[in-house]
Amino acid sequence: MKLSAEHLEILAVIVEKGGLTEGAEALGKSQPSVSRSMALLEQRVGLPLFEPGRRPLRPTELGLRLARAGAQIRAAGLEAGQIVKRFQRGQAGRLRMGGTPVFMDGVVSAIIADFQSRHSDVQIEQVYGYLDQLALSLRNEALDLAILPMHASQVPKDMHFTPLMGGHNVIVCRAGHPLTRRKGLTMQDIDSFGWIAPPTDSPLYRDLQRAVRSIGREDFHVSFSGGTLASILAVLTGSDALTVLPYSVAFLARRNTPLEILPIRIEHPDRHLGILRLSKARAEARTLTLFSGFVADELHRLQNRIDHELQVRRRG
Structure with missing residues (x-):
């Protein structure tokens, strides 16, 4: 026998709240519509769901067990809704990224860990590579973004580069x-x-x-x-x-x-560490945008800490 999931959810709320009126208020429905739903459910199962003449409302053993099933359905529905919201906000999903080994291990890996401590539902897959390899993987849609140092003149025409930290x-x-x-x-x-x-x-x-x-x-x-x-x-x-x-x-x-x-001045590279992406939008754009913004903020904070240290060194 297949029962209406909506009717079971309504039953669960009625039992939880202790009455038709209270259940209707919790569900944002009218009391008559909730009563009709319960009448249809009773008609479907052919047995009473509530003990007759009892106030406050008391479920029968069948009504109690069906209410428990309805609570599970309701909980699963609410969880599914939260999953959808996390994906819509970019707080869940899968992100494939690549980067140059030294920066990836020395800087970006700590940022990834910090990001995932806030957004544990985002799965990140990371590979190593340099510009030519990473650009090819972006075009083949094997990667969503790359974090690497490059000069503006190196940016491929079909890609967008966001410079974040100057070479030093x-x-x-x-x-x-x-x-x-x-x-x-x-x-x-x-x-x-x-x-x-x-x-x-x-x-x-x-x-x-x-x-x-x-x-x-x-x-x-x-x-x-x-x-x-x-x-x-x-x-x-x-x-x-x-x-x-x-x-x-x-x-x-x-x-x-x-x-x-060592306090020795050397020539600095004329490039920036930044994020390289395809110019066209991607399916997981919200997760990509959230992560990219997080990386930008963290690198900005790191740059401020480095600038402070450099000022102290100069004064010393």
Whole structure:
């Protein structure tokens, strides 16, 4: 026997509230319409749902059990409605993103964790890559967005780039490194130390080359190359080698890694860290918009913290 889910939900509210009038008010319906629904349900089951002549209203054993079933249906309906609302607001769904390894591991991963602590119903799938790979994945709709550093001239015509944080690189060493005890560092001071280089196909590797040239060297000795940010930091803290990192990555890495930023000015990359998307709208645009806004806010806060530190360094 198939019963009306709506009638069972009405029965559940009547039993919960203790009367037809109270149930009707809770449902936003008129008392006569609620009475008609119960009469139809009783006619369908062929048995009474309430004990006759009892005030306040008391359900029969059948009425009580059907009310429990109606409460489950009502709860499921309310939950389904909340799911729809979360999707409509962008607070639930699936987001596929890509990014360059150093920024993804050093900056963006913490932002993702913070975002998901607020919106746990958003599933995020992340891959690594550089501009050409990421742009191809965006066009193939394998990704919804990419977070990477790039110059405005690199933005593909069919895509939109939102710049969020300007390029700013620094030379980094382990805490307690011999160079941290010297003042007025010169090229001769750092000449005897090896360098840790990121993967050769990464923009950061080219940054390292430009940075070394900007302080008077055309060549440099690489003691370790490739690897992830975790391996770069592990080699850095276990040796006297130097490396070049984005200021934002070094700034956040110091929370868990004993490293220091050397007071040597180097050439900064002419690009911004930002969000790359296809220009056309996507199916999950609300989730994408919510996440993109969150990333922008968090990077803005991080930039303010970095700017404050730079001001303190200059005054020092």
